[in-house]
Amino acid sequence: MNLYSFALFAHIVGAILVFVLLTIEGLGLRIGFNYAQLNRVLGPVSALLILVPGLYMMSAEWGWAGWIVTGIASYALIAGAGAYTGISVMRGRMNRSTAVVSWLARIGMTLGVAFVMTVKPSLVLSVVSVLVGVALGAVVGSLTRREVAAQA
Numbered sequence: 001m002n003l004y005s006f007a008l009f010a011h012i013v014g015a016i017l018v019f020v021l022l023t024i025e026g027l028g029l030r031i032g033f034n035y036a037q038l039n040r041v042l043g044p045v046s047a048l049l050i051l052v053p054g055l056y057m058m059s060a061e062w063g064w065a066g067w068i069v070t071g072i073a074s075y076a077l078i079a080g081a082g083a084y085t086g087i088s089v090m091r092g093r094m095n096r097s098t099a100v101v102s103w104l105a106r107i108g109m110t111l112g113v114a115f116v117m118t119v120k121p122s123l124v125l126s127v128v129s130v131l132v133g134v135a136l137g138a139v140v141g142s143l144t145r146r147e148v149a150a151q152a
Contacts, residue, residue, distance in 0.1 A: 004060055007053035014049025015114065017042060018078070022107055025082070029089075029096055029103060036086040043079065050075060066123025067116045074113045074130050078106050101141030108137025 021039050028035030051072075058068050085102040088094035094102075112133025116126045 004057060007056045007060075010049050011053040011057065014046050014051075014053070015117075017046040017049060018110055021046060021082075022103065022110065025086070025103055026107075029099055034090070036090050039082065039086055043082070047075075047079060065120070067120045067126040070116055070123065070126035070130055071113050074109055074116075078109055078113075081106055100144060101138060104137040104141035104144075105134050106137065108133035108135070108140075111137075 021042055024035050024038060062068055081102055085099050089099050109130055112130035115129050
């Protein structure tokens with residue numbers, strides 16, 4: 001056991017926490033409770049658990065590979081879009097059906113990043129993988145948009 005093993009564990013826990021936060025957000029959108037406060041606390045914890053060990057592992061073993069650059073950029077987009085969506089919903093600037101599209105697109109992007117982190121493809125394939133995830137999530141979100149609007 002070495003420092004890399006501990007970093008990998010923390011990195012994976014951070015990734016699991018992202019999925020937990022997305023699940024909480026989905027439940028909040030579905031049943032209408034305020035999930036943003038919890039995400040404000042756990043979101044930065046997730047970021048630290050993903051980024052700090054990830055940067056260590058990158059410097060210790062991988063360097064600036066295309067899949068790493070894609071993962072870091074995607075995480076920034078996931079976090080930024082999540083914060084924007086949460087704040088917009090809280091302030092009444094975004095309706096639930098639009099928030100669901102954002103939520104599902106971020107789930108797709110997160111699954112794309114999980115694929116990229118596992119398979120470690122080239123930069124082009126990494127970007128394509130994440131974009132396919134976003135597109136699939138957004139399409140599913142758009143198809144369910146009417147259903148969410150009807151429940152509101």
